[in-house]
Amino acid sequence: MRRSILTIRSYRSNDLEELHAIDCICFPAGIAFSRAQLRSYLTSPASICRLAVEEERILGFVLAEVDQRSMGHVLTLDVLPEVRKRGIGTLLMNVLHKEMGRRKIKTVFLEVAVDNIAARRLYERLHYRYVGRIPGYYRGVQDAYCMVCFLSPGTGSQFPMDPSNTGPSG
Numbered sequence: 604m605r606r607s608i609l610t611i612r613s614y615r616s617n618d619l620e621e622l623h624a625i626d627c628i629c630f631p632a633g634i635a636f637s638r639a640q641l642r643s644y645l646t647s648p649a650s651i652c653r654l655a656v657e658e659e660r661i662l663g664f665v666l667a668e669v670d671q672r673s674m675g676h677v678l679t680l681d682v683l684p685e686v687r688k689r690g691i692g693t694l695l696m697n698v699l700h701k702e703m704g705r706r707k708i709k710t711v712f713l714e715v716a717v718d719n720i721a722a723r724r725l726y727e728r729l730h731y732r733y734v735g736r737i738p739g740y741y742r743g744v745q746d747a748y749c750m751v752c753f754l755s756p757g758t759g760s761q762f763p764m765d766p767s768n769t770g771p772s773g
């Protein structure tokens with residue numbers, strides 16, 4: 604039996620429609636990026652986008668931006684529903700951290716809806732820690748947690764913070 608091989612690659616300009624479609628599957632209207640927003644992020648030199656691809660089909664992607672002060676911001680992490688829980692989200696985050704490490708990024712932050720248990724677990728396992736709660740972050744009605752992780756310079760491997768800081772505070 605032939606086995607499919609999952610590969611990771613960078614964004615290409617003709618991926619935009621597929622990525623937009625995936626984002627609209629992964630997030631409700633009003634939270635998913637518009638095509639224009641997505642295009643603007645994807646074409647920015649400050650952005651990093653990596654795609655998980657199997658048999659030329661995009662299964663998921665991660666999109667982040669970096670700044671000059673060694674900070675990274677994860678904008679979205681999307682995995683198609685039918686291929687979740689296969690480790691693709693974790694793989695994309697690890698690839699992202701590695702690229703950020705190469706670019707000397709030391710601190711990465713992201714926002715996650717307070718009720719998004721799947722994503723919160725994934726980030727907790729990758730040593731992200733809760734640093735705050737943002738009221739109405741999503742559409743003015745849904746709160747988000749802000750989470751942060753620190754990368755080892757150069758390697759992009761995460762190092763754990765204070766182990767007592769494992770849960771949201773409010």
Ligand SMILES: CC(C)(COP(=O)(O)OP(=O)(O)OC[C@H]1O[C@@H](n2cnc3c(N)ncnc32)[C@H](O)[C@@H]1OP(=O)(O)O)[C@@H](O)C(=O)NCCC(=O)NCCS
Pocket residue numbers: 629630679680681682683686687688689690691692693694714715716719720721722724725726728
């Ligand atoms: C969150 C998301 C990216 C996870 O992708 P994934 O490929 O399924 O993640 P992984 O297979 O790498 O899972 C890694 C860990 O995350 C946690 N996790 C993933 N899905 C979970 C679920 N449905 N319930 C609870 N924990 C879950 C588990 O700890 C899991 O480890 P385990 O399989 O050993 O239990 C995916 O569910 C998704 O695209 N959701 C919609 C978009 C979204 O919410 N993105 C995050 C925005 S902040």
